[in-house]
Amino acid sequence: MNALPIPTRRDEAWRYSDLEALGEVWPSGVVSERIDVPAGETRALTLVADAAQPVAVRDWTVTIADGARLDLHILNLGGRYGRVALDVTLGEGSHFELGAAQVAGGKTTLEIVTHVRHAAPGATSRQTVRTVLAQQATGTYLGKVAVDRGAQKTDAAQSVKAMLLDRTATANAKPELEIFADDVKCAHGATVGELDATQYFYLTSRGLPPAEAKRLLLHAFLADAFAGMDDAGARETLEAAALAALERLA
Amino acid sequence: MAMLNIENLHANVGDKEILKGLTLEVGAGEVHAIMGPNGSGKSTLGYVLAGREGYEATSGSVTFDGKDLLALEPHERAAAGFFLGLQYPVEIPGVSNLNFLRTALNAQRKLRGEPDVSAADFMRLARTEADAFDLTMDHMKRGVNVGFSGGEKKRNEMVQMALLAPKFAVLDETDSGLDIDALKTVAGGINRLRSPERGFLLITHYQRLLDYVKPDKVHVLSGGRIVRSGGPELAHALEREGYGELAA
Numbered sequence: 297m298n299a300l301p302i303p304t305r306r307d308e309a310w311r312y313s314d315l316e317a318l319g320e321v322w323p324s325g326v327v328s329e330r331i332d333v334p335a336g337e338t339r340a341l342t343l344v345a346d347a348a349q350p351v352a353v354r355d356w357t358v359t360i361a362d363g364a365r366l367d368l369h370i371l372n373l374g375g376r377y378g379r380v381a382l383d384v385t386l387g388e389g390s391h392f393e394l395g396a397a398q399v400a401g402g403k404t405t406l407e408i409v410t411h412v413r414h415a416a417p418g419a420t421s422r423q424t425v426r427t428v429l430a431q432q433a434t435g436t437y438l439g440k441v442a443v444d445r446g447a448q449k450t451d452a453a454q455s456v457k458a459m460l461l462d463r464t465a466t467a468n469a470k471p472e473l474e475i476f477a478d479d480v481k482c483a484h485g486a487t488v489g490e491l492d493a494t495q496y497f498y499l500t501s502r503g504l505p506p507a508e509a510k511r512l513l514l515h516a517f518l519a520d521a522f523a524g525m526d527d528a529g530a531r532e533t534l535e536a537a538a539l540a541a542l543e544r545l546a
Numbered sequence: 547m548a549m550l551n552i553e554n555l556h557a558n559v560g561d562k563e564i565l566k567g568l569t570l571e572v573g574a575g576e577v578h579a580i581m582g583p584n585g586s587g588k589s590t591l592g593y594v595l596a597g598r599e600g601y602e603a604t605s606g607s608v609t610f611d612g613k614d615l616l617a618l619e620p621h622e623r624a625a626a627g628f629f630l631g632l633q634y635p636v637e638i639p640g641v642s643n644l645n646f647l648r649t650a651l652n653a654q655r656k657l658r659g660e661p662d663v664s665a666a667d668f669m670r671l672a673r674t675e676a677d678a679f680d681l682t683m684d685h686m687k688r689g690v691n692v693g694f695s696g697g698e699k700k701r702n703e704m705v706q707m708a709l710l711a712p713k714f715a716v717l718d719e720t721d722s723g724l725d726i727d728a729l730k731t732v733a734g735g736i737n738r739l740r741s742p743e744r745g746f747l748l749i750t751h752y753q754r755l756l757d758y759v760k761p762d763k764v765h766v767l768s769g770g771r772i773v774r775s776g777g778p779e780l781a782h783a784l785e786r787e788g789y790g791e792l793a794a
Contacts, residue, residue: 500620501623502624502706509621516638
């Protein structure tokens with residue numbers, strides 16, 4: 297078998313990656329997985345990618361058949377470099393839900409790269425990504441939604457927000473649409489900001505010490521990513537892990 | 547010495563001087579009102595006292611309950627018993643009103659060396675005060691001010707004040723945007739909390755609130771300083787004649 301050439305920055309999907317770290321695992325260390333949700337079925341998956349694996353590159357191929365549904369919730373914390381790439385194909389009337397949070401400090405590079413293809417009519421997709429970055433960390437979301445010619449009544453939404461705790465951190469957000477049908481609803485929004493000064497003042501003026509005020513605001517910001525989870529236990533696990541990651545940034 | 551003693555206070559917002567030598571004393575047990583035209587520095591005064599970043603006292607002094615207020619961080623001012631009710635209360639999605647208040651109350655108590663309020667006691671207190679200001683427990687469980695009407699936000703400020711039980715409260719236009727019933731509810735709350743140990747400074751545009759909460763003194767703020775002080779009758783004169791004459 298010929299080894300695949302390692303990607304370069306000229307490749308849009310790898311533009312913001314830590315290619316040096318990638319070199320250490322390429323190609324054998326890339327974890328490729330398939331998830332196939334059969335017609336009419338519902339699956340819920342959660343993934344916590346933490347420092348247990350300093351360089352973690354995941355490449356998932358997902359198919360969601362007609363009338364099926366996948367709820368995927370990811371907490372990407374990384375060690376040095378953590379990448380989750382998702383290639384999702386949606387069947388008729390199916391649904392894909394992605395809620396992802398990324399938290400990083402130091403020189404960590406995190407990225408979530410999605411390609412969601414609405415291949416048949418009436419499918420819906422919702423992607424919510426929240427990223428908190430400190431120090432020299434880099435956090436990226438590249439998300440392409442492609443709507444095939446016949447995929448009328450597609451409803452796709454991407455909500456991407458990043459918060460920078462230090463001016464030295466870097467956030468990249470690129471929601472993208474490629475639409476070949478004419479009766480579709482595709483919404484996307486991306487913001488990169490800092491902690492809201494008015495909210496922060498409000499909390500501290502009522503007696504919350506600075507660290508506690510920040511913790512509450514950041515927790516609320518990240519919680520958007522897990523808000524839709526049915527499984528309360530799984531949600532609490534993800535939120536607790538996200539909170540612990542925020543504590544480590546301080 | 548008065549509970550709140552502001553002496554020749556100058557303060558900037560950015561590089562613009564807004565307060566230009568403001569002097570004011572409010573004693574324990576007193577209610578003072580500050581009235582004044584738009585842009586006179588009323589809200590700036592509240593923010594400077596609460597310690598908001600970007601509102602910088604450049605000279606003068608503020609002594610609160612014997613402490614140098616300006617030397618304290620915002621959360622330390624709160625723990626010392628200072629409260630600012632905002633003109634535009636902030637929405638904080640994802641942080642529940644109850645969780646926020648309980649965390650704030652216990653953080654204040656911790657700084658004062660007092661034990662935490664138990665969850666049961668806190669819930670009882672929250673229920674009582676929400677009820678007193680016509681808010682439901684649903685409002686208390688929601689994100690802070692999220693989906694609240696203008697009047698509900700102002701009443702939520704009052705719930706917070708009642709729960710935190712400060713020694714001194716500055717209420718910045720808490721009366722604006724309230725219908726007459728809500729105004730009476732808010733005024734009733736202030737009157738209930740009036741005590742010989744607690745002071746109030748009411749910042750307002752209208753004397754309407756002062757019909758329900760009788761102030762001991764009324765001051766006119768104009769151009770960043772107090773230009774006139776008097777009894778409750780001053781508010782009526784202002785309402786009749788406008789600021790033009792009196793603030794000149």
